[in-house]
Amino acid sequence: MNPGGAVPTLREEDGGLLTQAGAILDFLAHKHPEARLAGGEGPRARADAHRWSAFLTSDVHASFRPIFMPDRSTRDDSDAARQAVVEAGHDLVRKRFGILDGGRSVIDAYAFPMMRWARKLLPGSLEAVPNVQALHDRLAADPAVQKVPAREARR
Template identity: 40%
Template sequence: MKLFYMPGACSLAPHIVLEWIGKPYEVGRIERGKTREPEFLAINPAGKVPALIEDDGDILTEAEAILLYLADKFPEVNLGASSTPKARYEMHKWMSYLTGDVHPAFYPYFLPQRYIEDKAQFHAIREAAYKQIDFHFQLLNDYMGDRTYMVEDRRTVLDPYLFVFCRWGNSLPKPFTDYPNLHRFMMQMAEDAAVQRVMQEQKISL
């Protein structure tokens, strides 16, 4: 397997999962701004990371789908949902929320130029985006409570995905300690040996 990632992007999550799985894999680093170049578009025409090339040559894309795929492919590592319908529902619910609500909330904050050319409006766009991000973090903070992991009282593929957004939130104006449960979770993840190896590989920090 070969994972294409951009440092600190959502591809950080499957990178961590591959370390947890412990099977041989390779990585391909894509620098910011290079995902729309022909070489990478030949791998993922959507021009996004992550992209995972399987041993048989199949190319998998989209972080949520790759995370769930890896959990299914390596059941012995126990990173997916338990076999009950309710457990699978909880897994898919939070995957959908992180993918469909939390992740897109950051786009206008980090990249307002995607939405408007008038630089004078960038601040207003970021302010509006930040309100949405704060709403999502408050909800997640309340949900996490004293939980160590997102679901089932054990680590799953959800946890590195949430860790990605906690890292992003750590760079926002509001101190991330204002979300104490998320901050505790982020610091706990940062102590994981596999997470540390991946962050060293990607040359990123909290």
């Protein structure tokens, strides 16, 4: 769907496409103010929501790159070199999740997939960050959130 071949992408009912996580989350938060997803009232709350969105985009999401694509992070094509890159990626993801803390907002929609990746790729990684683990568990138990992975599994 995304003309840039990337995720995420939001297709509107009128067929319009919106890309980039921060823009999509901001759009949804303001389109549905009754859901109180913007992170709170006032300029400081809005700035905090943007801060966490940027943190997830530039720090957390990017931390998974060496895990998913180790060949792009080393010129050495040996298995040992690729494994070292993957392990460095694991360390970086753990460090980033150590910074991430709880709080329900639209940003959770962006954090949740990365928390799922961490659980799958780095078993036990969220246990070291109990607030992130608790956020994951709350989101995973939410019936509305459960619809998305179920829909994706049918594809």
